[in-house]
Amino acid sequence: MTTTEITRVKFRMYATPEELHERDFSGKDISKSGIQELKRNHNAHRNLTENTCFFIALALPFILTTPSIAATFLWLMGFALCRFGHTISYLIGSTNFRSIFMTLSLLAMYGIASHLTISWII
DSSP states (O other): OHHHHHHHHHTTOOSSHHHHHHTTOOGGGSOHHHHHHHHHHHHHHHHHHHHHHHHHHHHHHHHHTOOOHHHHIIIIIHHHHHHHHHHHHHHHTOHHHHHHHHHHHHHHHHHHHHHHHHHHHO
């Protein structure tokens, strides 16, 4: 959200019609690159929010299965760090790193899901 606000200030984009009116600024004056950057920020935020919801849905039952400290650290911290890396990569436009971080965060989710499945079977 912070990067969204920084982008709005940088490209003189305002969130509400009242702000546009107060500053006597037309939405037509916004550059295409500004709109693209704002869309990038919105997409990064939306993507992070969507993935975090699924992560929480898996992480809560995972914690209740009393996993080992190593498994907890690996899967939970791994997911968090990889999602952070994915978001930063998305914002700076680094497609290769974004793909790597996305893959690693998915592996963490699969690790949690596998642990849950094995815990329920045993």
